[in-house]
Amino acid sequence: MRKTERQGEAETDGFAEETARACEGGAGDGSEGLDARLVVVRGSFRLDVTLTARPGEVVALLGPNGAGKTTALRALAGLAPLSPGAGGRLRLDGVPLERMPPESRPVGVVFQDYLLFPHLTALDNVAFGPRCRGASRSEARAEAAEWLARLGLAEHAGARPRRLSGGQAQRVALARALATRPRLLLLDEPLAALDARTRLEVRAELRRRLAEFEAVAVLVTHDPLDAMVLADRLVVVEDGRVVQEGPPADIARRPRTDYIARLVGLNLYRGEAEGHTVRLLGGGPSITTTEELSGPAFVAFPPGAVTLHSERPVGASARNLWRCEVTGLETHADQVRADLTGELRVLADLTTLSAAQLDLRPGVTVWATVKATQTHAYPG
Numbered sequence: 001m002r003k004t005e006r007q008g009e010a011e012t013d014g015f016a017e018e019t020a021r022a023c024e025g026g027a028g029d030g031s032e033g034l035d036a037r038l039v040v041v042r043g044s045f046r047l048d049v050t051l052t053a054r055p056g057e058v059v060a061l062l063g064p065n066g067a068g069k070t071t072a073l074r075a076l077a078g079l080a081p082l083s084p085g086a087g088g089r090l091r092l093d094g095v096p097l098e099r100m101p102p103e104s105r106p107v108g109v110v111f112q113d114y115l116l117f118p119h120l121t122a123l124d125n126v127a128f129g130p131r132c133r134g135a136s137r138s139e140a141r142a143e144a145a146e147w148l149a150r151l152g153l154a155e156h157a158g159a160r161p162r163r164l165s166g167g168q169a170q171r172v173a174l175a176r177a178l179a180t181r182p183r184l185l186l187l188d189e190p191l192a193a194l195d196a197r198t199r200l201e202v203r204a205e206l207r208r209r210l211a212e213f214e215a216v217a218v219l220v221t222h223d224p225l226d227a228m229v230l231a232d233r234l235v236v237v238e239d240g241r242v243v244q245e246g247p248p249a250d251i252a253r254r255p256r257t258d259y260i261a262r263l264v265g266l267n268l269y270r271g272e273a274e275g276h277t278v279r280l281l282g283g284g285p286s287i288t289t290t291e292e293l294s295g296p297a298f299v300a301f302p303p304g305a306v307t308l309h310s311e312r313p314v315g316a317s318a319r320n321l322w323r324c325e326v327t328g329l330e331t332h333a334d335q336v337r338a339d340l341t342g343e344l345r346v347l348a349d350l351t352t353l354s355a356a357q358l359d360l361r362p363g364v365t366v367w368a369t370v371k372a373t374q375t376h377a378y379p380g
């Protein structure tokens with residue numbers, strides 16, 4: 001574990017001592033990493049999210065608009081206080097942070113729109129962290145120069161933010177946050193303001209930096225790809241609560257809410273399983289699966305697993321065959337996504353050629369089939 005320099009010897013108040021202990025890492029009650037229950041009440045909105053992470057772990061908070069991701073991040077940074085008496089807690093490396101002011105927390109933040117100091121050069125923006133930690137001006141600048149070099153920005157050290165591209169500015173913001181040697185790194189939609197190409201480059205850079213980062217990193221994003229690429233663990237928040245968490249691959253394979261299913265591009269249904277059949281809730285049809293289960297279950301399959309026919313397929317068994325009506329069509333490159341209702345609400349992907357051959361239009365009746373081997377059932 002990295003050690004940071006202790007802040008001014010003369011600092012004797014409780015906050016400063018807590019800060020210094022937190023910066024040294026693990027000097028609290030011996031536990032390492034993040035242990036938080038973030039309870040923030042704002043009018044009718046209530047955030048209640050438990051978040052724990054080990055040092056070295058990257059956790060992505062993912063969720064729809066208004067779910068509470070930013071509020072959670074602001075609570076971690078100390079910009080939104082935990083609601084008093086609501087049972088919340090916030091400990092980092094065993095040190096309670098609830099009462100510590102934001103500027104004293106060993107927390108680095110990277111915002112979507114960089115928030116660099118416009119009047120300072122890239123070097124001085126990055127040197128700001130070490131300076132706040134008590135490093136001399138020359139030490140701070142030397143350290144900042146190292147960080148800029150590590151992020152491939154050495155030649156931009158003298159540039160002010162307005163002369164940097166979005167990707168460069170975001171890398172300076174990352175260097176500035178890392179140079180404070182935070183025990184908790186917070187990234188708020190760090191790639192959202194970048195164009196598609198820059199986004200790819202910065203995402204790759206961020207992935208490398210996060211892989212070698214020794215403390216806890218929490219990333220807030222709308223983008224499932226960013227979350228899957230950058231995080232070890234996803235925490236999905238909807239309406240102020242955690243609805244699912246786990247490694248990205250598990251969540252993608254076993255979504256438990258409609259939002260997550262849409263995010264990872266799956267059709268998702270809930271039902272009661274009995275052997276290889278899942279009877280859908282609400283009087284829906286049954287889906288035949290290869291897995292054998294009993295009790296509450298989910299069934300998922302990708303839109304690409306659905307085959308559409310304009311006539312009921314001759315000789316087809318009744319398994320996973322549904323009569324549907326086309327309600328919407330969307331074209332993406334050479335693919336068409338059909339939104340179908342009827343015996344089952346289902347999304348189907350097909351080629352533009354197949355869509356033309358089937359003469360797919362809203363209102364047209366089609367038969368949809370899915371092989372049991374292409375479905376995936378898991379306990380509900």
Ligand SMILES: Nc1ncnc2c1ncn2[C@@H]1O[C@H](COP(=O)(O)OP(=O)(O)OP(=O)(O)O)[C@@H](O)[C@H]1O
Pocket residue numbers: 042043045063064065066067068069070071072222
């Ligand atoms: N200053 C505020 N006062 C009262 N309510 C607020 C305030 N800021 C946000 N909210 C409410 O808190 C809830 C959570 O907002 P938050 O910004 O944390 O969500 P989010 O998941 O980050 O959303 P987005 O992805 O759109 O940024 C929303 O219902 C929002 O309306």
